[in-house]
Amino acid sequence: MSVDWFIAGAGALALIIVAVRIFRILYNILAPYVFLKPIDLKKRAGASWAVVTGATDGIGKGYCFELAARGFNILLVSRTQSKLDATKQEILAKYPHINVRTAAYDFTDASTSGYQNLLTQLNEVDVGILVNNVGMFHGYPEIVHKIEFGSARDVAVVNTLPPTLLTAGILPQMVARKAGIIVNIGSSAGFNPMAQWAIYSATKKYVSWLSAILRKEYEHQGITVQNIAPMLVSTKMTGNPRSAFLVPDVTKFVKSAVNTIGNVAETTGYIGHQIQAEFTGLLPAFVIDKAVAAKSEQLRNLAFAKRGKSS
Numbered sequence: 309m310s311v312d313w314f315i316a317g318a319g320a321l322a323l324i325i326v327a328v329r330i331f332r333i334l335y336n337i338l339a340p341y342v343f344l345k346p347i348d349l350k351k352r353a354g355a356s357w358a359v360v361t362g363a364t365d366g367i368g369k370g371y372c373f374e375l376a377a378r379g380f381n382i383l384l385v386s387r388t389q390s391k392l393d394a395t396k397q398e399i400l401a402k403y404p405h406i407n408v409r410t411a412a413y414d415f416t417d418a419s420t421s422g423y424q425n426l427l428t429q430l431n432e433v434d435v436g437i438l439v440n441n442v443g444m445f446h447g448y449p450e451i452v453h454k455i456e457f458g459s460a461r462d463v464a465v466v467n468t469l470p471p472t473l474l475t476a477g478i479l480p481q482m483v484a485r486k487a488g489i490i491v492n493i494g495s496s497a498g499f500n501p502m503a504q505w506a507i508y509s510a511t512k513k514y515v516s517w518l519s520a521i522l523r524k525e526y527e528h529q530g531i532t533v534q535n536i537a538p539m540l541v542s543t544k545m546t547g548n549p550r551s552a553f554l555v556p557d558v559t560k561f562v563k564s565a566v567n568t569i570g571n572v573a574e575t576t577g578y579i580g581h582q583i584q585a586e587f588t589g590l591l592p593a594f595v596i597d598k599a600v601a602a603k604s605e606q607l608r609n610l611a612f613a614k615r616g617k618s619s
């Protein structure tokens with residue numbers, strides 16, 4: 309082969325690779341958020357109850373209201389009974405035709421008996437949708453040995469055990485029905501290994517891998533498994549920042565995320581976040597590392613200032 313042919317071939321290959329990349333980016337942004345129609349959730353779920361963890365605030369509470377609006381009965385799981393009761397009343401005031409139950413559980417309790425008791429309550433209803441939403445962050449970005457030990461433990465436990473054990477405990481009824489939907493709330497923090505976010509970032513990568521593996525194991529049995537990996541949503545966990553196109557409020561975010569169920573296996577949940585994720589994904593790792601370091605320092609200083617500490 310002459311040198312000219314080799315150069316022409318390499319150029320054509322490079323063009324094809326770039327074209328495929330551009331097509332994939334456009335597909336990831338436009339297909340779930342513009343072109344694909346939401347599926348019939350009731351049919352795919354195969355049962356009338358939705359179980360949502362971390363249901364009394366933020367994204368989890370948003371899923372409760374959105375799924376109630378779509379006619380599902382809701383079983384709320386969170387740690388504070390008074391907040392569960394208040395959220396139940398709020399939902400029933402807006403959607404009086406559905407049933408709402410509550411189960412109080414503090415997911416820092418990793419005991420087998422604790423999970424077994426909780427699962428007994430959850431399996432009293434026909435679970436069509438399980439939303440593994442509960443998650444924690446250790447306050448502010450920090451290198452691992454400086455994170456308070458108990459907090460490090462809690463973040464690792466709360467971010468990984470619920471999607472693992474609740475999924476394992478509820479799958480039997482879904483498998484028997486050959487229908488069901490599992491939505492795991494990960495985070496875009498799982499896209500890159502983020503210094504000073506070690507436990508949070510690693511646990512969210514775990515959620516993404518767990519979801520991908522569950523799809524391989526259960527999709528052919530009629531069960532849909534989705535990983536939603538948001539960027540910044542205005543919630544208590546993120547300090548309730550003012551909402552904007554790139555920082556949606558919970559209602560806007562969740563409505564968008566629920567519309568993607570069954571159409572896409574892993575996505576950020578919202579078009580503004582997907583645009584951010586696609587373009588961030590083009591950056592070299594060292595640029596991302598620098599941006600993460602700068603943002604982490606800013607957040608840590610803010611947290612220290614709030615607590616009256618000095619860094």
Ligand SMILES: NC(=O)c1ccc[n+]([C@@H]2O[C@H](COP(=O)([O-])OP(=O)(O)OC[C@H]3O[C@@H](n4cnc5c(N)ncnc54)[C@H](OP(=O)(O)O)[C@@H]3O)[C@@H](O)[C@H]2O)c1
Nearest residue numbers: 362364365366367387414415442443495540541543544545
């Ligand atoms: N907000 C974002 O920008 C963002 C971005 C990416 C991913 N995420 C993920 O989205 C999920 C929800 O985050 P969020 O921002 O909505 O959080 P949030 O506003 O802080 O709400 C968390 C919910 O979980 C409950 N909860 C917290 N710790 C618990 C525990 N140990 N046991 C039982 N329930 C507990 C809280 O109950 P109480 O009301 O009693 O505290 C509350 O209902 C998390 O998995 C998070 O990692 C959020």
